[in-house]
Amino acid sequence: DTGVSQDPRHKITKRGQNVTFRCDPISEHNRLYWYRQTLGQGPEFLTYFQNEAQLEKSRLLSDRFSAERPKGSFSTLEIQRTEQGDSAMYLCASSSVGTGLSPLHFGNGTRLTVT
Amino acid sequence: KQEVTQIPAALSVPEGENLVLNCSFTDSAIYNLQWFRQDPGKGLTSLLLIQSSQREQTSGRLNASLDKSSGRSTLYIAASQPGDSATYLCAVRHAGNMLTFGGGTRLMVKP
Numbered sequence: 001d002t003g004v005s006q007d008p009r010h011k012i013t014k015r016g017q018n019v020t021f022r023c024d025p026i027s028e029h030n031r032l033y034w035y036r037q038t039l040g041q042g043p044e045f046l047t048y049f050q051n052e053a054q055l056e057k058s059r060l061l062s063d064r065f066s067a068e069r070p071k072g073s074f075s076t077l078e079i080q081r082t083e084q085g086d087s088a089m090y091l092c093a094s095s096s097v098g099t100g101l102s103p104l105h106f107g108n109g110t111r112l113t114v115t
Numbered sequence: 116k117q118e119v120t121q122i123p124a125a126l127s128v129p130e131g132e133n134l135v136l137n138c139s140f141t142d143s144a145i146y147n148l149q150w151f152r153q154d155p156g157k158g159l160t161s162l163l164l165i166q167s168s169q170r171e172q173t174s175g176r177l178n179a180s181l182d183k184s185s186g187r188s189t190l191y192i193a194a195s196q197p198g199d200s201a202t203y204l205c206a207v208r209h210a211g212n213m214l215t216f217g218g219g220t221r222l223m224v225k226p
Contacts (some may be wrong), residue, residue: 004158008210030214042119042204043159056213089157103149104214108158 002027005106007093012113013082020078021110025094032075033104034058034067035091043091049075050097082114117142117209120219128195129225132219136190136201138205142181147209150179150190153202153219163190194223 005024013019025032030051035043046065047057051072061067064082069075079086089111093104118141128134138148147166152157163172163179165188171180178191188205203220206214 006158024130033213035214040218042121042206042218043214045215048213054182103161103164105161105209106151106159111156 003089004092004094004105005080005091006107006110008109008110010111011115012031012115015082015084015114018078018080019082021090021112022076022077023091023107024074025092026100026105029094029096029105030072031095031097032069032093033093034075036091037089037091037108037109038087041045045076051064069096079112084114087112089115116217117145117207119205119207119215119217121203122218123206123220124218125221125223127223127225130197131196132163132195132224133191133193134195134222136192136203136205136222138188138190138217139188140188140207140215142209143186144209146184148179148205148207149214150177150183150188152206153203155202157205169206181184192222195222197226200224 007022031068033048034046037043040110058078065079067077089109089110095102095104120139122137139222149164150162165172176193181188202219204219206216
C-alpha cells in the first residue's frame with residue numbers, strides 16, 4: 001500500500017533553528033496539502049498545491065514558513081527560525097483532481113518539538 | 116468563514132452501545148463532508164465521504180448522514196467495540212479546495 005509518506009516522523013529542534021519536512025503523496029495524486037495540528041485540536045489548513053503550483057496559502061503560514069513542490073511530486077515544508085509555538089504535528093495529504101469529489105488521504109505526520 | 120463544531124468533545128460508553136457523534140458547519144456551500152478517525156500520535160484515516168448531493172453513506176458498522184441545508188452531519192457507530200476508541204474528526208470541503216476540520220470527538224469504549 002503506497003499511501004502518503006512523511007519524513008521524519010519526529011523532529012526535536014532548538015528554538016531558532018531551521019527544519020525541513022518532506023511529504024511523498026500517493027503517486028497518481030496531483031493535489032497536495034499541508035495541515036498543522038496542535039494537541040487536542042483539529043488540523044488547520046496551511047497550504048495546498050495542484051501539481052507544482054501553490055494555489056492557496058493560509059494566513060497561518062507566516063513568512064518563516066515556505067513550502068515547495070518543485071516537480072509536482074514530493075513536497076517540502078521548511079520552517080525558519082523556529083519558535084516554541086511551532087511545536088505541533090504537521091500533516092500532509094493528497095488527493096486526485098476532481099470537482100472536490102475525491103477524498104483526502106493523510107500521512108502519519110511529522111511531530112515537531114521546539115525546545 | 117467556514118466554522119465546524121463537533122459535539123460532544125469527549126464521550127465514554129460501554130462496549131456494545133450504539134452511539135452518535137455530531138458535526139455542524141456554518142456555511143452550507145460545501146462540496147463534500149468527510150469523517151476521519153485518528154489514533155493517538157497518528158495521522159488521519161478516512162472513514163466515510165459524503166458528497167454534497169448525498170444524504171448518507173454506510174461502511175460496515177458506520178453510517179454517516181448529511182443535512183446540508185441545516186449544516187449538520189452525524190456519524191452513527193453501531194455495536195461499539197474497544198477498538199473503536201479514537202478521536203473522530205469531521206471536515207467539510209469548500210471553496211478553495213481546502214478542508215476545514217472540527218475539533219474532534221474523543222471516544223472511549225470500555226470493555
